[in-house]
Amino acid sequence: MIRMRLTQQEADPIGGIAAAPVVTMAAVLAVGTALGVTLAHRQEITSPLAAVLAITLVAAAGSIAAVSVLPARAPFTTERLWLVVALAVGGVIAEYVSMLGGGRSVTEGFGPIAVGALILALAPYCTWLSLLLAGALASVVIAVLVVGAAGAAHDPAALASLIGLTIVVVLASSAAAAGYSYAIIAETLAWQRDANRAALRRDAALREGIARSVQQTRVSVLGREVLPFLAGVMTADRISVADADRARELAEALRRALKAGIESTWLDDLAANLQLARDIDVLVDDPMGAAADLGDDQRSALSALLSWLGESERSTGIRVRITVDGAVRRISVSAAAGASPPSRRELDRFAAVARAVAMRAEVAATRENVAVEFSHVPG
Amino acid sequence: MTLGLPGHLARASLSRALTHAGHCAAWVCLAVTVALGVSGATIDGDPMSWAVVTIAALLAILLVFVARHPIVSLTVLYLVIGAAAMVALTTIVMDAGLQGGTTNTPILALPMIAILLVGGAGTGAAIAITWAGLGYALGEAATFLGATLVGANWVPNAGAASAFVLVVVIRALDGISRRSDQRRETGLHRASQQNRELAIRHDYELRATARLHDTALSHLVAIAAAGSGPVDERLRTGIRQDLGLIVGRDWAVDHSLPDEAENLRGGAGRGRGYRRPGVAAATVGGVPGGSAPADVVEAEGSAFRAAFTAAANAALRVRWTGDSTALRVLGPMRAEALDAAVAQCLINVARHAGVDEAEVAVGVGSGEVTVAVMDSGVGFDEHEIPEDRIGLRTSIRARIEHEGGTVRLWSTKGIGTTIVLTVPEGGE
Numbered sequence: 001m002i003r004m005r006l007t008q009q010e011a012d013p014i015g016g017i018a019a020a021p022v023v024t025m026a027a028v029l030a031v032g033t034a035l036g037v038t039l040a041h042r043q044e045i046t047s048p049l050a051a052v053l054a055i056t057l058v059a060a061a062g063s064i065a066a067v068s069v070l071p072a073r074a075p076f077t078t079e080r081l082w083l084v085v086a087l088a089v090g091g092v093i094a095e096y097v098s099m100l101g102g103g104r105s106v107t108e109g110f111g112p113i114a115v116g117a118l119i120l121a122l123a124p125y126c127t128w129l130s131l132l133l134a135g136a137l138a139s140v141v142i143a144v145l146v147v148g149a150a151g152a153a154h155d156p157a158a159l160a161s162l163i164g165l166t167i168v169v170v171l172a173s174s175a176a177a178a179g180y181s182y183a184i185i186a187e188t189l190a191w192q193r194d195a196n197r198a199a200l201r202r203d204a205a206l207r208e209g210i211a212r213s214v215q216q217t218r219v220s221v222l223g224r225e226v227l228p229f230l231a232g233v234m235t236a237d238r239i240s241v242a243d244a245d246r247a248r249e250l251a252e253a254l255r256r257a258l259k260a261g262i263e264s265t266w267l268d269d270l271a272a273n274l275q276l277a278r279d280i281d282v283l284v285d286d287p288m289g290a291a292a293d294l295g296d297d298q299r300s301a302l303s304a305l306l307s308w309l310g311e312s313e314r315s316t317g318i319r320v321r322i323t324v325d326g327a328v329r330r331i332s333v334s335a336a337a338g339a340s341p342p343s344r345r346e347l348d349r350f351a352a353v354a355r356a357v358a359m360r361a362e363v364a365a366t367r368e369n370v371a372v373e374f375s376h377v378p379g
Numbered sequence: 380m381t382l383g384l385p386g387h388l389a390r391a392s393l394s395r396a397l398t399h400a401g402h403c404a405a406w407v408c409l410a411v412t413v414a415l416g417v418s419g420a421t422i423d424g425d426p427m428s429w430a431v432v433t434i435a436a437l438l439a440i441l442l443v444f445v446a447r448h449p450i451v452s453l454t455v456l457y458l459v460i461g462a463a464a465m466v467a468l469t470t471i472v473m474d475a476g477l478q479g480g481t482t483n484t485p486i487l488a489l490p491m492i493a494i495l496l497v498g499g500a501g502t503g504a505a506i507a508i509t510w511a512g513l514g515y516a517l518g519e520a521a522t523f524l525g526a527t528l529v530g531a532n533w534v535p536n537a538g539a540a541s542a543f544v545l546v547v548v549i550r551a552l553d554g555i556s557r558r559s560d561q562r563r564e565t566g567l568h569r570a571s572q573q574n575r576e577l578a579i580r581h582d583y584e585l586r587a588t589a590r591l592h593d594t595a596l597s598h599l600v601a602i603a604a605a606g607s608g609p610v611d612e613r614l615r616t617g618i619r620q621d622l623g624l625i626v627g628r629d630w631a632v633d634h635s636l637p638d639e640a641e642n643l644r645g646g647a648g649r650g651r652g653y654r655r656p657g658v659a660a661a662t663v664g665g666v667p668g669g670s671a672p673a674d675v676v677e678a679e680g681s682a683f684r685a686a687f688t689a690a691a692n693a694a695l696r697v698r699w700t701g702d703s704t705a706l707r708v709l710g711p712m713r714a715e716a717l718d719a720a721v722a723q724c725l726i727n728v729a730r731h732a733g734v735d736e737a738e739v740a741v742g743v744g745s746g747e748v749t750v751a752v753m754d755s756g757v758g759f760d761e762h763e764i765p766e767d768r769i770g771l772r773t774s775i776r777a778r779i780e781h782e783g784g785t786v787r788l789w790s791t792k793g794i795g796t797t798i799v800l801t802v803p804e805g806g807e
Contacts (some may be wrong), residue, residue, distance in 0.1 A: 014567065015389065022552055123400070157479035159421035161415050165485040168411045172404040172492075179403030184396035191392070195568075199557055199575055226595050234618040240607050254596050261584055262777070269577045296574065304570035345570060353567065 008124040008181060009075055011188040013356035016074065017349055019124040023069045026121030027062025030114035034058040034091065034368070037110040038098075039076055046100045054094035058114045061087035065118055069125055071352035072363070076125035084122065085134045088115045089141050096145045107166045112142060116173030124176035131181055135174020139167040267291035269319065270303055274318070278310040280338075281317040288321045290329045293378040297357040305333060305350040305372060313339040315370070331374040342370055393553055398498030398507065399547065405493035409439040414484070422743040434464045434603050438493055438775045445497060458514055461494035462521040469525025482522045488538030491518035495543055504554030508547055515543040582665045585777055594621040597726065613692045672796045683708040686739070693729035701741035705748045713806030717750060717776045720786075723774035724752040724797040724798050732796065733754025738764035746804050747784075755795040775800070782806055 009016030013209060034055045045051045061084045067073065067372060068080045079111060087271045092111030145162045150159050228248060271282040294302065309315045315335035323330045344365040351361035359376040419428035438461060445457045471488055495518060499510030518539060526533040598618050605611065614759040690697045706714045721739065728737045734756040742749045776786045784802030
């Protein structure tokens with residue numbers, strides 16, 4: 001089932017990019033809570049070293065989460081979620097150790113809030129199943145610590161209440177995260193289905209118009225020289241030597257034109273469109289026609305970047321070079337900076353989108369020009 | 380697949396997803412409340428805990444209705460019933476003196492959080508914050524009333540306040556991040572549409588290219604090869620037909636008309652013997668020494684109209700064998716593509732093989748139609764075909780592959796060439 005495997009970052013890369021600051025805020029909240037609660041209860045700390053370790057582990061979890069979701073490091077993998085949760089849960093365990101015998105309960109600790117905040121913030125980057133699983137496992141660990149701290153001092157009902165009230169923060173956060181992930185994927189896929197249906201209907205209307213324009217283009221090319229010539233031969237009695245020579249010349253010219261047409265790819269068409277619409281030089285260097293190997297989404301990602309670079313005086317000229325290195329296709333996009341050159345951060349957005357569609361992407365931006373390098377292995 | 384959500388839909392979609400997230404958290408809060416109630420009722424034997432269980436379960440069920448039908452009346456009903464539930468829960472909890480006598484207790488925070496996470500009707504950050512604020516205020520007011528009724532000490536609930544602040548922060552961030560309009564700037568949706576247009580255009584360009592190759596180019600080559608002398612009548616007829624086809628019709632989308640296609644596919648089988656006016660009868664007679672019986676030639680020639688005409692124009696004798704009704708299983712466009720590809724194979728035999736006869740075998744089976752074009756000519760090495768020889772690539776390979784078929788070629792110098800074209804049944 002596709003909903004179980006998809007994350008918002010994959011289905012809606014821009015949504016994933018927009019959510020990155022939320023993770024930083026959650027990390028700050030987790031570390032701030034850890035510091036605040038530890039300071040507030042410093043009298044009850046029996047192991048300062050464990051207390052420092054607890055804060056350090058939560059800080060590490062928060063930092064890794066915040067850095068991992070940056071567009072430059074996309075996509076966020078499940079392994080990163082487990083690393084973040086493992087470090088945060090490690091912080092909870094260290095906090096428990098720091099207050100052993102100090103009279104404070106785990107319920108009053110920062111652990112559940114820190115773990116819950118981090119899982120909740122990572123919702124746009126993980127599948128709903130992994131978020132639920134992460135929350136459930138963290139809850140089990142915290143529940144064990146609650147039981148360990150309570151010992152035999154509590155009656156079973158009170159202990160059950162204590163466990164429930166302690167882990168509810170983590171459970172509710174992970175349920176909210178999973179609910180968000182599930183719902184946004186469902187919304188996105190539903191829209192994509194509708195959009196694809198609409199696109200198919202639109203395609204049918206487009207085909208007629210495009211077919212007519214293609215016909216007119218081709219016939220106009222032919223009409224200038226070839227058709228009058230053929231019409232002349234058709235009505236003549238004899239073919240002269242000059243006619244034969246002229247037929248040979250026209251055949252060669254037509255053959256060259258046809259060959260160029262056959263070897264062109266969608267990227268050449270896009271470049272021609274951009275050149276016409278934006279009045280900037282767009283050069284495509286793709287001797288092997290490797291642009292044809294790109295999938296639909298990969299084409300959209302590359303097209304979006306090229307169109308964006310061509311707009312609003314961001315560049316004065318764009319060059320796209322595709323090289324084939326074994327199974328790997330490398331696509332280098334370089335653009336000479338225009339009056340309003342793009343920033344690296346803006347370019348990172350496109351790189352993140354590319355990464356969401358199975359391409360590697362690196363960005364380099366200087367004052368004079370920008371370069372974005374993609375690579376992919378055709379599936 | 381279309382990448383991502385477009386800007387105009389993202390606001391509503393993200394808002395609904397956040398609301399769903401809130402509902403999930405609310406259900407967990409209510410589930411834990413139910414669990415605590417069950418634990419109190421069964422382990423401690425406190426009968427009032429069953430009331431807690433009932434109230435929390437009722438709220439959870441009501442929230443399901445709000446989630447399914449997020450309308451104002453249901454949202455208000457949930458808030459009102461939630462407030463009443465909070466009064467009842469506060470009196471039960473405070474009367475039991477479970478949590479040290481103030482209303483700032485986690486057991487009261489859970490249902491209060493479930494109320495403020497109502498989500499509610501409408502979309503957008505401001506509306507969501509308004510509903511959450513209303514839920515929080517009603518929850519606290521109800522707790523105050525309940526505490527007053529039992530004479531308990533009312534203190535604002537820290538857990539519920541934290542949850543409310545979290546909702547406000549998340550909704551506010553959501554609203555702010557959407558204002559930056561990254562979606563519109565990135566233009567993914569637009570790029571996706573543009574690519575579809577380019578793909579369609581490219582597709583038509585290729586079809587037009589193949590058609591051009593078959594018509595204008597082949598005539599030019601024929602004129603160049605003929606040298607000076609009288610115009611061959613077959614050449615003249617061919618040019619006349621093709622000029623009419625190119626100039627007079629939408630030839631880039633040209634394919635058989637439905638009735639024509641029906642004739643092409645079914646005519647032979649039903650014995651009606653579709654015959655292209657002025658072409659089939661003349662060329663059957665014009666092919667010297669055709670080795671197949673006349674009815675088979677005519678039947679196959681009717682189905683493979685272009686191939687039949689091409690062979691006749693090139694004075695190529697063709698031996699047709701196999702299933703004469705094979706093309707019936709193909710759609711008109713696919714049948715036409717196969718016919719055109721076979722025609723180009725025969726033209727290639729006439730031009731390059733150095734022989735004046737070829738064999739075409741047609742078969743159908745395993746969901747595919749297969750046509751083999753064989754000659755005993757000079758043969759060639761496919762790798763040695765000059766780059767500018769585009770007939771094999773466009774008129775044969777591109778056409779067949781466009782229909783989801785395959786082209787296999789075996790050729791040995793001095794022995795001959797066999798080209799096998801396979802297309803799946805059906806198609807447009």
